[in-house]
Amino acid sequence: MRPTIVTRLSVRICRAERLSASSPRRNPLVALTLLVIALMSIASGAANLERDSLDAIARDFVINGLVHFHHDTMTHLYIGEPELKREADSHSDDLTEVLAKFSVLRQRLEQLPRPSASHERQRQRDLRDRIIAFETRGNILLGNYPATFDEETQQLFGVMAPHLPEAHFTALTEALEELVPGDEPLVQRLETFRKQFILPVDKLEAVIGAAMTECRQRTLAHMALPEDERVTLHITHNQPFVGFTYYRGNSHSEIHLNADVPVHIERAIELGCHEGYPGHHVHATLLEQEIIKTRGWLEYSLVTLFGPLAVIAEGAASHAIDLTFTEAERQQFEREVLLPMAGLSSDHLERYYRYVSLVEELNFARNEAARKFLYDGLAREQVIEWLMTYGLETRATASQRLDFITAWRSYVVTYNIGRVLVRDAIEESAGDDRNSQWQAFKDILLAPKMPADLMVTGIKP
Numbered sequence: 001m002r003p004t005i006v007t008r009l010s011v012r013i014c015r016a017e018r019l020s021a022s023s024p025r026r027n028p029l030v031a032l033t034l035l036v037i038a039l040m041s042i043a044s045g046a047a048n049l050e051r052d053s054l055d056a057i058a059r060d061f062v063i064n065g066l067v068h069f070h071h072d073t074m075t076h077l078y079i080g081e082p083e084l085k086r087e088a089d090s091h092s093d094d095l096t097e098v099l100a101k102f103s104v105l106r107q108r109l110e111q112l113p114r115p116s117a118s119h120e121r122q123r124q125r126d127l128r129d130r131i132i133a134f135e136t137r138g139n140i141l142l143g144n145y146p147a148t149f150d151e152e153t154q155q156l157f158g159v160m161a162p163h164l165p166e167a168h169f170t171a172l173t174e175a176l177e178e179l180v181p182g183d184e185p186l187v188q189r190l191e192t193f194r195k196q197f198i199l200p201v202d203k204l205e206a207v208i209g210a211a212m213t214e215c216r217q218r219t220l221a222h223m224a225l226p227e228d229e230r231v232t233l234h235i236t237h238n239q240p241f242v243g244f245t246y247y248r249g250n251s252h253s254e255i256h257l258n259a260d261v262p263v264h265i266e267r268a269i270e271l272g273c274h275e276g277y278p279g280h281h282v283h284a285t286l287l288e289q290e291i292i293k294t295r296g297w298l299e300y301s302l303v304t305l306f307g308p309l310a311v312i313a314e315g316a317a318s319h320a321i322d323l324t325f326t327e328a329e330r331q332q333f334e335r336e337v338l339l340p341m342a343g344l345s346s347d348h349l350e351r352y353y354r355y356v357s358l359v360e361e362l363n364f365a366r367n368e369a370a371r372k373f374l375y376d377g378l379a380r381e382q383v384i385e386w387l388m389t390y391g392l393e394t395r396a397t398a399s400q401r402l403d404f405i406t407a408w409r410s411y412v413v414t415y416n417i418g419r420v421l422v423r424d425a426i427e428e429s430a431g432d433d434r435n436s437q438w439q440a441f442k443d444i445l446l447a448p449k450m451p452a453d454l455m456v457t458g459i460k461p
């Protein structure tokens with residue numbers, strides 16, 4: 001298919017299989033097996049402790065992490081040295097052996113001398129937290145779940161989602177009742193109201209491409225990127241996500257957009273910023289250039305959908321649109337460029353954006369839905385109904401949300417909690433100055449900061 005998107009952005013259509021996740025049943029011998037293997041590993045490695053180092057542990061972390069993904073279908077990316085991948089592929093460890101090796105890595109970290117440099121101390125802490133996330137994920141796959149949803153998110157991501165009562169979501173729905181009045185149930189009224197802003201499937205390629213090109217130009221005005229950086233956009237099907245970025249290394253990303261889910265006009269710029277500029281693509285590009293190649297921190301060459309970095313990655317990508325556009329600039333670009341390109345009217349656009357701002361606060365309902373589905377025993381149909389009632393999702397969208405939770409479990413918390421953390425940190429350090437906000441954003445990406453570094457106050461929607 002002939003590329004049609006300008007400035008280092010090419011497009012093609014592809015079809016991908018749905019991601020899935022399954023967990024073996026609980027094995028009562030797992031804990032004993034892990035203990036025995038760990039003790040054996042500690043004994044065999046004791047002679048090497050004197051010459052251990054953070055770099056050596058990071059190298060072993062990457063290899064063992066890649067071996068972990070012999071047993072885990074969750075998407076991950078590796079952008080590091082090919083020889084480490086070859087070494088990992090030669091291993092035949094089962095998952096209990098992988099977990100035992102992570103336990104040894106954690107103990108090796110604890111036995112290292114305290115680094116004198118603050119960035120090395122932070123690196124050591126962050127690597128420990130990533131190891132804990134791998135151990136938690138491995139135990140989940142073995143059927144050994146954390147006791148609560150909060151424990152799962154704390155161990156996997158270093159955050160806990162606020163417990164929001166149903167009254168919180170009801171108050172937001174009452175505001176939407178006033179915004180879109182009528183006699184039909186509110187969820188139906190909102191669906192009808194939103195339909196006028198759905199991008200036609202045959203226009204997705206052009207509209208998303210134009211939005212991403214604009215996002216790129218605005219990002220380059222504030223951040224220097226490698227000359228050969230590029231993005232390839234793929235229109236995909238049958239996925240549990242709306243958009244997803246696969247970073248392929250050397251400043252190249254593939255961005256996949258699920259055409260099976262209705263894409264509304266506000267998602268065009270949102271996806272362009274979130275997945276591309278200055279979101280996931282830019283973040284991965286900078287990490288590869290500055291953290292992996294310049295500093296030599298190998299652990300960052302293995303990119304996973306669990307661990308504290310995932311919260312920062314999603315939070316920064318979710319905040320990217322507010323960094324790149326003011327609301328007035330966003331509406332102007334949509335009215336003058338994207339809506340005409342999509343063949344849609346700009347009537348009611350301002351009212352539509354009042355709707356969008358209210359619905360953004362409702363996205364915390366997805367955390368509660370995951371909590372109810374994964375730990376509180378609610379059946380799939382009950383959770384769908386709950387999302388329709390308190391998240392004001394259509395049945396189709398609620399089903400897609402639950403498909404995502406089934407595949408990636410508590411990952412939903414990374415979007416809204418991450419966005420709050422990044423937003424508040426930037427506002428605290430940069431105020432209203434746009435140039436300072438861009439610098440604060442880059443500092444968060446390249447420190448690299450983790451949730452614990454940004455969590456000055458409680459998380460509030």
